[in-house]
Amino acid sequence: MSAGRKSREEIKIMRYAGNVVALVHEAMRKEVKPGVSTKYLDDIAAKIIKENKCIPTFLGYGGFPAVICASVNDNVVHGIPSEDEILKEGDIISIDVGATYHGMVGDGAWTYPVGEISDDCKMLLETTEKALFAGIEKMRDGAFLDDVSGAVEDVANAKGLGIVRQYGGHGVGHQMHEEPFVFNYRVGNKYLLKSGMTIAVEPMLNLGGDDVYVQEDKWTVTTKDHKPSAHFEHTIHITDGEPDILTILS
Numbered sequence: 259m260s261a262g263r264k265s266r267e268e269i270k271i272m273r274y275a276g277n278v279v280a281l282v283h284e285a286m287r288k289e290v291k292p293g294v295s296t297k298y299l300d301d302i303a304a305k306i307i308k309e310n311k312c313i314p315t316f317l318g319y320g321g322f323p324a325v326i327c328a329s330v331n332d333n334v335v336h337g338i339p340s341e342d343e344i345l346k347e348g349d350i351i352s353i354d355v356g357a358t359y360h361g362m363v364g365d366g367a368w369t370y371p372v373g374e375i376s377d378d379c380k381m382l383l384e385t386t387e388k389a390l391f392a393g394i395e396k397m398r399d400g401a402f403l404d405d406v407s408g409a410v411e412d413v414a415n416a417k418g419l420g421i422v423r424q425y426g427g428h429g430v431g432h433q434m435h436e437e438p439f440v441f442n443y444r445v446g447n448k449y450l451l452k453s454g455m456t457i458a459v460e461p462m463l464n465l466g467g468d469d470v471y472v473q474e475d476k477w478t479v480t481t482k483d484h485k486p487s488a489h490f491e492h493t494i495h496i497t498d499g500e501p502d503i504l505t506i507l508s
């Protein structure tokens with residue numbers, strides 16, 4: 259299904275869903291600390307989404323068994339929360355969450371430090387966040403999708419970070435995954451961005467090489483060299499002016 263161009267009413271509903279995603283992240287920022295399990299974080303996210311009359315988009319999606327994806331250290335995306343996975347000082351954790359409201363989806367991810375982290379990990383988090391916002395800056399009516407991908411790539415390359423190739427951003431709205439796919443590096447894509455489109459941009463950058471693999475649980479994506487990975491994502495509404503970020507509190 260194409261990202262198409264959403265109506266004013268559809269954008270209003272997506273903004274509500276995006277706000278709920280932002281509320282979850284606000285809670286995660288406070289709750290991520292040494293000693294808590296990733297299942298504990300999942301339970302909090304579930305409660306917030308339910309209290310705000312949304313549906314957890316990820317739960318049951320392709321059979322995914324949880325509300326959030328919780329991906330610690332060398333896990334890139336799609337980590338399954340577990341009672342047995344306890345965060346410890348110096349870890350980093352990427353949390354991805356989706357909320358559906360009246361059939362419209364908001365999708366956003368952020369990587370959080372657990373207590374004090376290494377300088378390398380700080381750089382990884384800062385650079386991946388910067389790459390996200392460099393991409394967002396390019397999301398304007400009349401731009402090419404490749405401009406977004408290229409902006410992300412340039413920020414990653416400036417710090418020598420690995421760019422995950424097999425996963426990327428996507429149109430979002432009536433479905434979590436709509437056209438187009440958004441690479442995090444230039445591919446020469448001439449897909450034209452138009453106002454009213456809603457697209458999630460989500461750089462996944464590695465402290466080491468690009469390569470990743472899927473673990474035996476069939477979900478968790480992990481770096482091949484087991485170096486840490488970060489993941490930042492927002493759902494963006496393209497307008498005639500400034501990019502409109504839907505997954506922030508408004």
Ligand code: MG
Binds near residue numbers: 365428
């Ligand atoms: Mg996404």
